[in-house]
Amino acid sequence: MILSRRTRIALRAAMVAGLAVVYLPLLLVLLNSLNRDRSFAWPPAGLTTQWWVRAWQSEGARSAVLTSLQAGAGATLVALVLGTMTAFAVQRHRFFGRQTVSFLVILPIALPGIVTGIALNAAFRTVLGPAGIGFGLLTVVIGHATFCIVVVFNNVVARLRRTFPSAEEASADLGAHTFQTFRYVTFPAVRSALLAGGLLAFALSFDEIVVTTFTAGPGVQTLPVWIYANLARPNQAPVVNVVAAVLVLLSVVPVYLAQRLSADSPGGRL
Template sequence: MLRLSRTSKIVLGVVVAIVLAFMYIPLALVVLNSFNSARIVSWPVSGFSLEWWGKAFTSEPVRAALLNSVLVASGATVIAVILGTLVAFALQRYSFFGQRAVNLLVVLPIALPGIVTGVALNNTYNQLLEPIGIQVGFYGMIIAHGTFCIVMVFNNVLARLRRMNPSIEEASQDLGASPWQTFRLVTLPQFRSALIAGAILAFALSFDEVYVTIFTAPPGVDTLPLWIMNQMARPNEANVVNVVATVVIVASFLPVWISQRLGKEVDERD
């Protein structure tokens, strides 16, 4: 076990404290300003008020943007779960020509800058599909998000499949189980936690995507990140934005906690 000197521990502790402060003090300011009685963001907070919370929860644009974000993220997650799992099984269980190329093509969208993906999809929708009468509309935005969310599920499931013992499935089939029974009772329980963790990450990635959404959202349709970005240009609405951001911050703890728990369960099982 590596042992650090007292000086090293102090230096490491100071560095960690600075990094954590740099990360979380701005978030704390967002939360505090959501209760600020002033009409504009200010520091120190001039007084305590729930006025902005009331306006945020009764705002129709906020509710519409939140609903759009949930629908898009849910649709993208479904696409990612289905396609990401299928591709992971194909690359893990079979050998075929172009296997490495397929692996690269699946991972590539997450490596590309979001603005490049957004421009490419926008050109495809507007210059290729619309002239032949195909209007993708809201579904086009879901498909666009699904293209980079697949990687989250694919990586998690593929990593788990590589750690599975194939002899367990072979034993199930030798004992007379059908392929579906083997998958449902033997295979799925072994990679289910990785699948759920990947789905959660895919949902979170889609929920806060901005660049791809800007280029693929239909006219007049805002997701929550787009609504926040548009409202930041209005100083009088900044504290309402802080309320929405505070809710998102609190809600973000749940998927992170679930993902950590699922990852811990996988490690303990192994």
């Protein structure tokens, strides 16, 4: 499609404006984490790294980071197993209700977080409560896995649609058993999709706050929850900006890697 010069300029201006709306506030968070003034006056009176030192020394912040890493790792592991198995079932087999299963797997990512949180809270109280299992890290992992499964499922299904099963059939014809075929043929074909899905699932879990609020126990505080709890405390404001900046930087890495892996060739880069 051939566009006029004026149209191209307008599209580029709209793109720049859209990116500015998204990323300028993030840049301000990074700048405020180095602002010498505790009130974050603009322009900054000077730059300092003292808030980064205080954030590193904050036991609450370190504990919250560790909890977020544990919850993210657990949710990602569950999502990889269940999302991959569901993707293979839906894409490689024909059975009654296949489209319904696919819809039900994708649905949690579209539901409002507060609805999912309330539903999980009620379910955990009804099912786990009588069994003596209270709210804690386990319930957070289960809650995060409900929407992390979606990104793994979508990545693996997309890869399977681009990978023909003829190679697996040829492997079986040559005498390879099921596990050999999976190891040497199927897994290399979907490996980068699994990595991309896992990275996105971890990023989603690491940043989640709404579902976490409804599924975490009193002693469980992830990094986003810690930020929200300390946001209104004047003495903690500089440290909160530092932690928020770290959260932004940590979120960029898995999303960038996932984007690179998702853009590879059908055979995979790795």
